[in-house]
Amino acid sequence: xxxxxxxxxxxxxxxxxxxxxxxxxxxxxxxxxxxxxxxxxxxxxxxxxxxxxxxxxxxxxxxxxxxxxxxxxxxxxxxxxxxxxxxxxxxxxxxxxxxxxxxxxxxxxxxxxxxxxxxxxxxxxxxxxxxxxxxxxxxxxxxxxxxxxxxxxxxxxxxxxxxxxxxxxxxxxxxxxxxxxxxxxxxxxxxxxxxxxxxxxxxxxxxxxxxxxxxxxxxxxxxxxxxxxxxxxxxxxxxxxxxxxxxxxxxxxxxxxxxxxxxxxxxxxxxxxxxxxxxxxxxxxxxxxxxxxxxxxx
Amino acid sequence: xxxxxxxxxxxxxxxxxxxxxxxxxxxxxxxxxxxxxxxxxxxxxxxxxxxxxxxxxxxxxxxxxxxxxxxxxxxxxxxxxxxxxxxxxxxxxxxxxxxxxxxxxxxxxxxxxxxxxxxxxxxxxxxxxxxxxxxxxxxxxxxxxxxxxxxxxxxxxxxxxxxxxxxxxxxxxxxxxxxxxxxxxxxxxxxxxxxxxxxxxxxxxxxxxxxxxxxxxxxxxxxxxxxxxxxxxxxxxxxxxxxxxxxxxxxxxxxxxxxxxxxxxxxxxxxxxxxxxxxxxxxxxxxxxxxxxxxxxxxxxxxxxxxxxxxxx
Numbered sequence: 009x010x011x012x013x014x015x016x017x018x019x020x021x022x023x024x025x026x027x028x029x030x031x032x033x034x035x036x037x038x039x040x041x042x043x044x045x046x047x048x049x050x051x052x053x054x055x056x057x058x059x060x061x062x063x064x065x066x067x068x069x070x071x072x073x074x075x076x077x078x079x080x081x082x083x084x085x086x087x088x089x090x091x092x093x094x095x096x097x098x099x100x101x102x103x104x105x106x107x108x109x110x111x112x113x114x115x116x117x118x119x120x121x122x123x124x125x126x127x128x129x130x131x132x133x134x135x136x137x138x139x140x141x142x143x144x145x146x147x148x149x150x151x152x153x154x155x156x157x158x159x160x161x162x163x164x165x166x167x168x169x170x171x172x173x174x175x176x177x178x179x180x181x182x183x184x185x186x187x188x189x190x191x192x193x194x195x196x197x198x199x200x201x202x203x204x205x206x207x208x209x210x211x212x213x214x215x216x217x218x219x220x221x222x223x224x225x226x227x228x229x230x231x232x233x234x235x236x237x238x239x240x241x242x243x244x245x246x247x248x249x250x251x252x253x254x255x256x257x258x259x260x261x262x263x264x265x266x267x268x269x270x271x272x273x274x275x276x277x278x279x280x281x282x283x284x285x286x287x288x289x290x291x292x293x294x295x296x297x298x299x300x301x302x303x304x305x306x
Numbered sequence: 307x308x309x310x311x312x313x314x315x316x317x318x319x320x321x322x323x324x325x326x327x328x329x330x331x332x333x334x335x336x337x338x339x340x341x342x343x344x345x346x347x348x349x350x351x352x353x354x355x356x357x358x359x360x361x362x363x364x365x366x367x368x369x370x371x372x373x374x375x376x377x378x379x380x381x382x383x384x385x386x387x388x389x390x391x392x393x394x395x396x397x398x399x400x401x402x403x404x405x406x407x408x409x410x411x412x413x414x415x416x417x418x419x420x421x422x423x424x425x426x427x428x429x430x431x432x433x434x435x436x437x438x439x440x441x442x443x444x445x446x447x448x449x450x451x452x453x454x455x456x457x458x459x460x461x462x463x464x465x466x467x468x469x470x471x472x473x474x475x476x477x478x479x480x481x482x483x484x485x486x487x488x489x490x491x492x493x494x495x496x497x498x499x500x501x502x503x504x505x506x507x508x509x510x511x512x513x514x515x516x517x518x519x520x521x522x523x524x525x526x527x528x529x530x531x532x533x534x535x536x537x538x539x540x541x542x543x544x545x546x547x548x549x550x551x552x553x554x555x556x557x558x559x560x561x562x563x564x565x566x567x568x569x570x571x572x573x574x575x576x577x578x579x580x581x582x583x584x585x586x587x588x589x590x591x592x593x594x595x596x597x598x599x600x601x602x603x604x605x606x607x608x609x610x611x612x613x614x615x616x617x618x619x
Contacts, residue, residue, distance in 0.1 A: 035417075043414050043425070046407075050432055050488065053443040056454060060446060069452060076457055121340035130333025143344055145601050146352065147549035149570035150590045153577045154354035155347065157363075177348045180340050209332055238436040240552045241570075245578055256438035260556060271446055278439035289434045293427045296434070300493070301500035 061086055061276035068271060086272035087280075096277060098251045099258035103237060104284070106168055106254060110175035111232040115225060117176065118183035123213050125184070126191040127199065137188060144181035148241050151177065156245050170246040171254070175236045182235070183228040186299055190224030191217065227299035230292045234285045255281035358587035365581040376588035385564055386572070386589070393568045395479070397548045400486045404547075405540055407487065408494025413528075415495065416502040426496065433492040441556035444485045448472050448557070472558055475565035482557055482566050486547060494539055501535035502528070541604035548596055569593050 060068065062082040067074045074080055090096045121140070125133045155174055164170040194217060202212045218225070243254045250262050259277040263270060289296055359376055363369030380386040415426060432440060447454055448471035456468035471481045505528065513523045551570040554560060560567035560575065567575075569589055577586020 039414055039417050039419070042410065043419075046411050046414070046491075047425070047429070050429060050492065053440060053447060053488070054431065054435075056447060057443045071452070071457055076452075076454055117339040117343060120336040124333045124336035128329045128333035128336065130330045130337075133333065136337065140340075140344075142601065143348055145545060145597065145604075146348060147545060147570075147593075147597070149549040149551050149573065150355060150593060150597075151348065151351045153573065153583055153587045153590060154351035154358060156578070157354065157358070157583065158347075158351060174347055176343050180343055184340060234434055238438075240436075240438050240555075241574070244555075245574075256436050256552075259442065260438055271449075271452075274442055275446065278442045281439045282435040285434055285436065286431065289430075290427070293423075293430075297426065297430070297496060297500075301497050 057275045057279050060271055061279050063272060065272060086270070086276040089270075090273050090276050090280070094262065094273075095250050095253070095258060096255075096280075099253050099255045100280070100284075102168060102252060103254040103256075103281075106171045106175065106243075107233055107236045109168070109172040110179060110236045111229055113172070114176045114179035114183050114232050115229050118180050118187055118228065119213075119218070119225070121180070121184045122187035122191055123217060126188045127217075128209070137185075140181050140184050144178070144185060146178075148178060148239070152241050152245050155242065159246050165246060166248045166252055168252065171239075171243055174242050174246070175239060179232045179235060183232055186228050186231070186302060187221070187224055189302055190221050190227075194220050223295065223298075226292060227295040227302070230288065230296050231299045233288060234296075237285050355587045356591055358584050359591045360588075361584045363583040363587075365578075365583060369584050372584075376585050377592070379585070380588060380592070385567070388564055389567045389569055389572045389589075390592075392479070392564075392566065393548060396483060396486070396550070396566075396568060397544060400483045400490065400547050401540060401544050403483075403487050404490040404494050404543055405536075408491050409498055409536075411491060411495035412498035412502055413524075415499050426499070430492045430496055432489050433496075437489060437552045438556055440489065441485060441553050444481075444488075445472075445557055448481050473562055475562050478558055478562055478566050482553060485553055485557065486550065489553070490543060490547070494543060497539045498532065498535065501532050505531045537606075538604055541600050544600050545597060548600070549593060 059077070059079055062084070063079045064081055064083045064085065067080060124130065125137045125140070159165050159170045159174070164173070198216055198220070199212050202216050207215070238256070239254075240256050243257045244261075247253050247257065250258065253262065255277070259274065259281060263274050263277055358369070360371055360373060361369030362372050362375070411429070415422065415429070419425065446452075450470050450473055451468060453468055453471060455471075456465070459465045460468070470477065472478045509527050509531070510523055513527050518526065549570050550568060551574065554566055554568055554571045555574070558566045560571050569592065573586045573589035575586075576582050576589060580586070
């Protein structure tokens with residue numbers, strides 16, 4: 009990660025490069041126009057989600073008298089329905105509990121594992137590091153059937169613990185891998201100084217390494233949070249009763265009744281379910297990006 | 307063993323602290339929680355899944371060993387063969403387009419732009435938002451009657467009746483692939499952008515002085531420098547796409563006439579609502595050879611990158 013930072017700095021050092029050679033009209037066609045198209049396509053579904061969520065039902069299906077792209081009489085009726093007539097608040101709460109629980113467990117466990125692999129360098133540490141990376145590549149689609157069986161046998165079926173305990177399977181490998189990369193950038197000398205002063209390994213981890221790796225911890229935490237907020241297949245398989253569902257599962261299975269699709273409240277549900285991650289993401293964009301690209305680059 | 311023997315012989319306190327100074331003991335102690343989690347909830351289920359694939363287990367009834375029966379049945383099952391074809395088609399088409407468009411977007415973002423950080427932040431939104439929730443938005447966009455795409459095209463006079471996006475097999479395939487591409491482009495673009503930013507501008511200047519045009523600069527400077535990271539990014543992308551479940555489950559549930567069923571959705575359908583755990587597990591396990599191939603690809607990509615950078619092992 010330090011390497012990446014220095015090389016970016018180097019790029020910024022002789023900023024511009026040969027940019028002055030291309031003139032504005034050419035840039036307009038080769039850069040700004042495609043960028044505008046990309047932005048439009050990537051963001052339109054969000055606009056469409058928002059506009060549908062505040063559109064009254066009679067406007068929603070009447071394309072003759074109302075332009076579908078705009079809303080004439082915005083309404084909060086769908087949102088009200090969502091908050092007061094469905095289990096939506098419970099789903100939000102469940103998702104929050106499961107996400108926070110799984111994230112905290114994963115980050116704590118991963119810090120210990122990453123420190124152990126990267127700094128204690130026990131026999132076979134390199135192999136363990138590689139195995140952890142491979143574990144990240146095992147997709148939930150392969151594991152959900154045997155896990156469902158286990159969850160049922162352990163008596164966790166239809167409870168939050170089923171999710172809190174299974175989400176770390178895809179969070180720990182990722183967080184460990186990320187933190188390993190981060191710990192690698194902390195100079196050994198700092199640890200050696202602390203060792204000379206008589207600190208134990210535990211003290212070194214808590215008082216030297218952790219304060220220095222706060223950005224890495226935030227990156228891992230943010231990524232773990234969004235990954236578990238977005239998880240679907242485990243939540244769909246392990247949870248049955250409506251009040252225990254998470255937002256993605258609840259919106260899909262409870263708001264869609266028979267053939268009548270309540271598009272307004274579906275979109276409101278999708279919008280509000282996305283907001284927590286989007287808000288968190290907007291505060292920590294750089295951490296998120298660095299964890300995403302860091303995991304690929306290491 | 308020998309360590310605990312040391313512990314017994316030596317005076318208790320110093321022996322214990324000596325034990326804690328041993329990096330192997332301490333290393334394993336620190337590694338234990340992660341290892342326990344992964345062994346219990348990842349390695350064991352993986353093994354259990356392989357075992358289930360060889361049994362006729364149903365929901366509520368543990369199965370007996372039936373050897374390769376499930377696999378033999380699946381190979382003769384025309385639905386399964388169609389689904390393997392669908393999955394490969396879905397993965398190949400979506401990955402190729404994601405790569406092309408993602409690389410293009412990364413190249414655009416690598417130019418000098420005002421508000422670059424802002425653009426980068428909002429471009430990642432489709433990747434950050436829960437797939438299921440954005441897929442629900444796409445469901446509405448693809449609605450047979452009220453699709454906004456149909457409306458716009460009719461308005462522009464290009465077509466005269468709404469497109470049945472998810473009702474027609476070919477269109478349904480194209481539609482789910484389009485939604486997958488929409489979600490995947492940001493990941494490919496932003497990670498490749500990070501790779502592009504590490505390429506020094508002086509390389510391009512040198513190439514230009516040697517008379518290279520913009521295509522030649524791309525072909526002979528950008529691509530070779532980017533190859534290792536492309537290998538890793540695309541491996542991730544291929545794995546995510548190949549094992550995709552959410553998008554299909556929301557948009558089509560595998561229909562119409564199984565045209566969009568993928569291995570993951572078929573496995574879910576047979577195992578959970580269908581109750582045939584053994585058969586579902588066998589379908590899930592049959593994804594592993596493909597994933598292994600992708601992982602090998604990624605591994606060698608990284609070796610090459612290390613070697614290029616002259617790093618250790």
